[in-house]
Each structure stands twice: as C-alpha cells, then as structure tokens.
Amino acid sequence: AQSVTQPDIHITVSEGASLELRCNYSYGATPYLFWYVQSPGQGLQLLLKYFSGDTLVQGIKGFEAEFKRSQSSFNLRKPSVHWSDAAEYFCAVGFTGGGNKLTFGTGTQLKVEL
C-alpha cells in the first residue's frame, strides 16, 4: 500500500527566509502528488500538483515543488516566506487505479517568526 511521510511535524522559520517542507512517498509506480495548505479551522487549499511532465512544478502563492523519482520525494519550497504562510501543510498521493483517493501525510505545522 502506498504511504506518505512528512518527517517534520513542526517547522519555524523567520519571515523572509527560505522554506523547504519534506515529503516522501512509498509507491511502486509514478504517483500523482499534491500539496495542500490548511489554515486553522479551514478546509484545504490546493497549492500545486504533479501528474507528469516537468518535475519542477509551480503553484500558487509563490510555492514550487520538485518531484524526484530517485528519492521518492516531492518537497515543497518557497524562496521567501511571508507571515501569512503560517499554516498546516499536507502532502498527498494518488495513484493509478486508486479511484482518485488520496493518501495524506501527517502534516507539517509551519510557524513564521516576525
């Protein structure tokens, strides 16, 4: 069965600093990969997704992610974090034949220090 690991439960960065959130997956074939962000008490907003093609994916709010097949990773990056980026970030994986179900990681809570 496929699984998703987000190794960092909490991350704190200073405003203006760069950010990288890690995501590793376990799946035998090429997965479909997503990053979502959740603000407190809110639903999830899609940041970006990878289905195929260029392994560097651009998303909303200045985020990008790179799919590295050799490392089974899909890390999320942002060059300069804003205080409004403080939220919970979830990596999710879908797979062919999965009925479009997603497997979510446990999430990374991002805190931004001013």
Next chain:
Amino acid sequence: GAVVSQHPSWVICKSGTSVKIECRSLDFQATTMFWYRQFPKQSLMLMATSNEGSKATYEQGVEKDKFLINHASLTLSTLTVTSAHPEDSSFYICSAAYDSGTQETQYFGPGTRLLVL
C-alpha cells in the same frame, strides 16, 4: 473556479439527535465526492467516497449506518450523522472532484465543526 461549499460551518447538537451536513460544488459537476474526518492537530481520515447516483463506499472501520451519505446530484452530497454522540464531535471536511480524463484533483470545502453535547 473549483469552489466547494459546506453548510453549516458550525453545528452544536444534543446527544442522540441527527445532523446533516451539505457539500456543494458551486462551479463544476462533481463526479465524485469524498468525506473526511479530522481530529485536532491530525491529518485527514477518509470516511467514504461517493459517486453521483450510487451508494457510497465506506472505508474500513467507518459505520455506514452511523454516517449516511447521499450523493443525489452532480453538485450535492450530504453526510448525516445519525444518533450523534460526543465521540462524533469532530471537524468534517468534504472534497469534490470532476473527471478531467486523468487523475482527478480534489477540491476541498471549508469544513464543518460538529460539537455533540
């Protein structure tokens, strides 16, 4: 585009009563809708998948008689928590997806917080 709404956003009810939560796709037709439950500071747990016009598929361990799901149209799915008890208190989130010919992207609603007294 791809906006999903949920109603209500908050609900407080007495133990033993039933609560209905609506999930609507506002600007697209959702061939599939998903219902999740999220406990504080935890990830999302998929409860069930519903396709328009057919019975929902429940995940292992989810009581189908407890959590009734109806997907009567391509824009509306409902989750009814029957005979609610305090342990059913949680944050319920729906998502909707449309068939784009490839892996569908799930778009999430804002969630419904249920408190059972």
